[in-house]
Amino acid sequence: MRQTILQALEQAYSNLVHMIAEFLPRFLVMLIIIVLGLLVAFVLKHILRALLGLTKLDRVSEQAGASRVLRMAALPSMTELLSRSVFWVTWSGFVLVGLSILGVPGLQEQISRLFRFLPEVFIAILILFLGLVTANFLSRTALLAVVNAGHPSPRIFSWSIRFVICILAISMALEELGLARQTVISAFSIVFGALMLALAIAFGLGGQDLARKSLQRYLGDTKKEKDKEPQPL
């Protein structure tokens, strides 16, 4: 009995030692890969930043209006954003490669799944980001237009637009990720349809006056309007 226990302990010990002896080098290799990855990512980040600085990307993005979008989303400049992304992507790549070396059963499969899933996550994030920016922009456009046209309830109008676009963006993002496809699409359709109906009813019944005024404006009957304000120029 004692012999058996000792044997088992010895077995366990030798297994442990064996495992440790097998694991340690892998762990060390993983650490080396991670550190190396950090270094490589760091160098890549700086090279890219210098290169982008040389190509004056920021000026181009400023002129193209992309910087404004980034600023509104509280994001750093285009150069910074790109170089940071490269850093993180590179490093996380190394980290994952390192982890796979550990040879933990199942982990490898999970990692490869993650690698396959990563692009979709990126696209989903991008869709969300663009959706939010667009929602913000269009809702403000609507708000200003309605306020300056002197129509009532500009905020509802602006909020509706923001809401619809956000819903759209979220559903697109979820769609991209492949999560709850049917639910998301039906939910969006219901919300959008209801909103349009509500607007149609509100505009048609509640806002007859508004509708008349708007139509007058768009059809060019501006005589009455003209008398109301002094000519600016």
Added chain:
Amino acid sequence: MAEDTFLADDLLRQLMSVGEVDLLVGISSHGNAIAVSQAVHAIEQSFQQEFIRQRVVIVHVDGGDNDGDGAAAAGLSALAEKDVRLPGRASLRTVHRVKADFSSPPSPGIALHTILAAADLLRARACAVISTATSNLTPGGIANLLRPVYQGKFDFVAPLYTRHKYQGLLARNLLYPMSRAVFGCGIRELYSDEWGFSGRLAALCLNQNVWHEEAIRARPEAWMAISAISSEFRCCQAFLGQKSQSTKGSGTDIVEALRQTVGNLFWCLECRQSWWLDCDKSEPVPTIGPDHELTSEPSDLNRHRIFEMFRSGVTELEPILSSILDPETHAEIKSIASLEEQTFRFRSDLWVRTLYDFAASYHHAVINRDHLVQALAPLYRGMTYSFLVAHSDSSPDEMEAESEMLCVEFERQKPYLRERWKANVEVKS
């Protein structure tokens, strides 16, 4: 495409035939044959009355089709060619008419670009740009734009008009005082449909790499004036008579007017910042002919609606305004917006600070720049309301004195603009 073709072979061939000229008058049209014919008539009469010995050319930048009134156009231009000669006063020289055709209506910037290119190639000494929308421009008025330049005294001639006292409030309360404070040159009508300039100013502007800019395409005239001021060219103003309001175009659409003028002015601030940030001078601009005049006629302005639009704008646009305005300015605006209509006044110092906040925020692009300019509309309405109330019984002299005080206020607060302009980018939205 337009930039590639704006000096088409055909135009170049026409310019070759014209050769060097003393005077060039440019007109831009969108196929409105009757208006063009009237403008050409006025220009030719001006040449016959005032510049009988000079080498002259009319450059007509045309876009759009004459389908509807093609025959009328042909008839009118034939009429113009025959009948423009005043008895005993024919021009000694051939009066050339050069036509630059565009397939679609050219923007004012493209039209001006073409006219400047023609002026430069023809080495014109004095040039003027005339709008076909201005139906009542007299031959004398055209001569007033050309003469100061032709006589070699000035490089830029801005127009001055007789106006109704409630007309041109944007110019009176914003464009004129602000441009005067910032650029140090008091041109009253920075945004107008007609102006004069010298050949050397034309050459300077032509060689600037700005013609692709949207602001220049829409309203190039203020940029040209500011280019003249910042390049130490000599500017003056010439009286042209009654200002006619174009039937189409901005009219009373305040947002569109703000976009075209205030947006453009902010853009000019941006592109000339290296100059005005260090400039402290403020020089009066010589005026040729009588100074501008004011007439008063009864008006049926709906003041109440203007005030309501101000008040609702301030409330509804709060998040936008808060990203544009300095917190203190914003708080003050909110507090005056809560006043009763009878007690409401938009103080000039607050107005100036508001505008400077807008200019700085435009510079830092805190929100979309077009949105920013649109957000100014309710505040402008507030100022307009305040002005209408204050000047319902004012005489022209009183209004003038008030206007001068506003200018001084703008000048006094210029350091504030400078400070906000140079401040670090604040991202608020």
Added chain:
Amino acid sequence: MALQKDNLWYKDAVIYQLHVRTFCDSNADGIGDFAGLTQRLDYLRELGITAIWLLPFYPSPLRDDGYDISDYTAVHPSYGSLEDFKTFLTAAHTRGIRIIIDMVLNHTSDQHPWFQEARSSRENPKRHWYVWSDTDTGYQGVRIIFLDTETSNWAWDNISKSYYWHRFFSHQPDLNFDNPGVLEALWEVMEFWLNLGVDGLRLDAVPYLVEREGTSCENLPETHAIIHDLRKRLDLLYPGRMLLAEANQSPADVRAYFGNGDEFHAAFHFPLMPRMFMAVKLEDRKPIMEVLEQTPEIPDTCQWCIFLRNHDELTLEMVTDIERSYMYDEYAMDKTMRINRGIRRRLAPMMGNDRRQIELLNGLLMSMPGTPIVYYGDEIGMGDNIYLGDRNGVRTPMQWNGGTNAGFSMADPERLYSPVISNAVYGYQAINVDSQRRSEHSLLRWMKSLIQVRNASQVFSRGSIHFLNPSNHRALAYMRQFGEETVLVVNNLSSSAQAVELDVQRYRGYIPIEMFGRNLFPRFGERPYLLTLGPYQFYWFRLRRI
């Protein structure tokens, strides 16, 4: 080279205008004479001109350069005798040169025996050969021509105690053509000279012959009737002789003097001349085009006489006030250069002695429709003396060589009728016939070749004119066509090089041959014909279809 029989000779002529007094002095009295002129005929033949127009050489008090005649049928003693004139006439004819003399019908000198008789008493038979009045109020509103010197068209005669009518100087009383005796007497005078063999008569101051109350007293039908009568007599008795009208009027008014080919053979085109100068200064063809557009058609047997400068001022009567002030500012800034309504300067000084401009203007003169008249001295680019009174500044002695008195006379310089030009630029040492004859590229040599090219064809003298309207207004281009012959003339009126595109569709396939060098130019094709011209350059192309 004798005269050829051709009744239309005046259409092909190149006329040289001179005053006997100014040309050559043979007897060292300081005044040019017929004997001297005869000696110089070979020079004129060499130049290529085919007719001479002599300014008045009759006995005269010379208060208006001989236009104040005191004897119609003699030669002023200073210029020689009638015999000298006959010798000159024969010599000219043997060289193929025709002679046109000046005939003043409108008025005489107040020294003329006719006027002396007329003023002697109110009953004298010659009294009504002139226009008399007891008051100076008749013919109100009639313009005064010599504005600088005269204040009225009436002058007081102290002898007969009445006023007499004069359109020019007060010492030039107007003859009364309502009196048939006057016309007969003048016809006798004309017959006298025609019998001697003169080929043409230039009738001076034609529009003013007859006066009628309530009119401008110009271009009256009665005046035309007189001309018509004279022409009928001339055609009957002296075929092949010509009448040349001096009528400083608008082309439409002058047109009337051609009648239906039964009044004058030729008339001066006064309005064209100032506009040629104006066009060059403006660098714009508009003035020339305008005046030629206003010029009416004339009968086939008639001809315009065109000129650049003559013995009078460059008259600006036929231009608008604006044009006149422009001409003054550009060509006569110095007020001493102005007289009456004109500019008293010669061609070369007006052009700033710019050879290219002088050539261009002569090129225009020789290629425009009409008979060209060259004023003496302009073929060598003589200068003027604006400090001599009246129009004497353009009537200085001809500059033959760099010797004494410019080779004009052997008299003492003080004795000359007028000082020779002796400044550094236009003085006779610099500008004279001898030196220009020797210099291959002189203006004189160039003028000779120009006249030669013109004379080689009748296309310039008789051809029709058709203007091309290139979009470049600095280019004046026209086609001259006569029979089968077509010539294209392109002038650059500007001081800088120009490109011109000519619409020559009608002449597609023709080959232009430059007429001075006879060089071929590229054939006319489908597209507008592109020519480049240097400053003030002109081309004459003969178009040939081969």
